[in-house]
Structure formats: C-alpha cells, structure tokens
Amino acid sequence: MISDTEASAIVRLLGNTAALEGGHSEKKRFLMNGLCELIGADAWVWSLGTWQEEGAPPVYVGIMHQGFDEERYAKLLKVFEHPHNKAIVAPWVDEVAVEGKHATYSLEQLDKQHLFSDSEVAQLMSEADIGELFVSGFPVDAHSMSAIGMYRSTGKPAFSEREMKIAHLLIQEIPWLHSAGWPNEITAKGPQLYPQQRVVLNLMLDGLGRKQISHEMELAENTVAGYIKDIYRHFGVSSHAQLMSKFLVGNSLA
Incomplete structure (x- = not known):
C-alpha cells in the first residue's frame, strides 16, 4: 500500500x-x-x-x-x-x-x-x-x-x-x-553503429575525451581514435564540439 x-x-x-x-x-x-x-x-x-x-x-x-x-x-x-x-x-x-x-x-x-x-x-x-x-x-x-x-x-x-x-x-x-528530448539523428543512426562504437559515442556525449575514453574502456588510444573517426563520419561531423552540438537539442517523437 x-x-x-x-x-x-x-x-x-x-x-x-x-x-x-x-x-x-x-x-x-x-x-x-x-x-x-x-x-x-x-x-x-x-x-x-x-x-x-x-x-x-x-x-x-x-x-x-x-x-x-x-x-x-x-x-x-x-x-x-x-x-x-x-x-x-x-x-x-x-x-x-x-x-x-x-x-x-x-x-x-x-x-x-x-x-x-x-x-x-x-x-x-x-x-x-x-x-x-x-x-x-x-x-x-x-x-x-x-x-x-x-x-x-x-x-x-x-x-x-x-x-x-x-x-x-x-x-x-x-x-x-x-x-x-530524443534527437532524431541518434534515434535513427545510433542502432547502426557497432556496440563498441555506441559505447564510445555515449561517453563522448557525456563529455569524455579520447584519453578518458581509452582509460575507461581499457582500449588503446589509437583504437578509440579509430572509433571516433568512424562516429564523425557516420554523423557527418568533424569535431567533438560539432557532435555534441548535433545532439544538444532533442526533438519530440510524439
């Protein structure tokens, strides 16, 4: 009760x-x-x-x-x-x-x-x-x-x-x-990434940089750098700042 x-x-x-x-x-x-x-x-x-x-x-x-x-x-x-x-x-x-x-x-x-x-x-x-x-x-x-x-x-x-x-x-x-509040880009394209790439993406959207991600995921920096490059290409951006900006404003799915 x-x-x-x-x-x-x-x-x-x-x-x-x-x-x-x-x-x-x-x-x-x-x-x-x-x-x-x-x-x-x-x-x-x-x-x-x-x-x-x-x-x-x-x-x-x-x-x-x-x-x-x-x-x-x-x-x-x-x-x-x-x-x-x-x-x-x-x-x-x-x-x-x-x-x-x-x-x-x-x-x-x-x-x-x-x-x-x-x-x-x-x-x-x-x-x-x-x-x-x-x-x-x-x-x-x-x-x-x-x-x-x-x-x-x-x-x-x-x-x-x-x-x-x-x-x-x-x-x-x-x-x-x-x-x-769910950005259309991440809703449509997020599932198309590989699991490790999605972990990197979510850590980047949480504000972490390459060295921090490398440490938290226990991966070589070069490996993380490769994932980041793939993520930038996937979402059509060229920097962490542009990626963050792309997802700062969510859209209604209603």
Whole structure:
C-alpha cells in the first residue's frame, strides 16, 4: 500500500516538475532526482531504447544519468551492450515493445531463469558497484521506448514492491516527457553503429575525451581514435564540439 503521505509526495513532484522553468533535460533530471529521494535510490539512468525490427534487442541511446562517476558509467554502458544482456531483459522488452505496455521489472523478476548469475554481465555490474536495480519502460512509438533504470550500490537491500510501485505510478504519469528530448539523428543512426562504437559515442556525449575514453574502456588510444573517426563520419561531423552540438537539442517523437 502507498500511504497518503507518499501519494502527496508523488503529486507534488509531478506538479513541481511540470512547473519547473527550463527544457526537457532540466525537467527529467529534477524528476529523477526527486524520485531517488522518494524511494532511496543511489543512481538513475534515462535513455531511449530503440530497435529496427520486432524481436531485435534494444539499443540504448541519448542517455542521461546521475549518481555514476566516469568509471562506473563506462561499466554500465558495457552492460547495456553486452550480448548476454538480451536474454536477461527479454521479458521486460517484450512486454513494452511487443505488447505496447508500460512495464517495470526488478532484477529478481528479470532473472527468473537465473541467467544473470552465470553471465559476464554480473561481473560488470559488480565492477560498476550496482547491487540492486529495477527498470521501467514506457512505449514511445513502434520502434522505441523510454527506458529508465534505478540503482542501489552493492550490499544495499533490494527495492521493495512498494518502492517500485511508487516509481511505476510516477513514470506512468509523464507521457509528455517520455516522448521529448530524443534527437532524431541518434534515434535513427545510433542502432547502426557497432556496440563498441555506441559505447564510445555515449561517453563522448557525456563529455569524455579520447584519453578518458581509452582509460575507461581499457582500449588503446589509437583504437578509440579509430572509433571516433568512424562516429564523425557516420554523423557527418568533424569535431567533438560539432557532435555534441548535433545532439544538444532533442526533438519530440510524439
């Protein structure tokens, strides 16, 4: 059960988000930081999960986040791109992508077949200091969903059913934010990149330079430089500044 106090907090957070001055990015950050306080989460991620055909695993692009440092965020991006992740998140993705429903799943609910503990994904999660999580997906159109992840550090308790219900209800009441802020370029072209290139792209959009990316991904600088060159060519830009500028202003998909 959600108490009257919690229900009031949800309504107040929604109202304050809608009234906040600024664009969609500011509103999303305000909302998610407020949600973290409500349910005791340590970190959050909000991205667009997009696929080119039904049944294909989603590619996560246009990522916003809070609570992760550079090293942990790089590890999280590797989790997103790991091939084993497809089977683990499949029940959640199918409900959102195929059935067109808003769906929220805990780690335990995602891993009923015990795939997680036997996967390299578990090691990457441990390295990112992620102990517990839940994901919530809201369908945007036939080929994409607004994908939100809430996280707690290793050693902390799992999210309760009540906490997940609070998040689900709040996320359900912001359809106007789910469809806003996703640049058309990254929506259309992001899935066409290789997984390593997408990790580099998301780190670049987070402001990291070549040396930092090389360190976080544990790759040679020349390898990263090659990926960056491919990304520039793919999006028709010639510098990091131009790439950032291309994706600073999101477009509505509604």
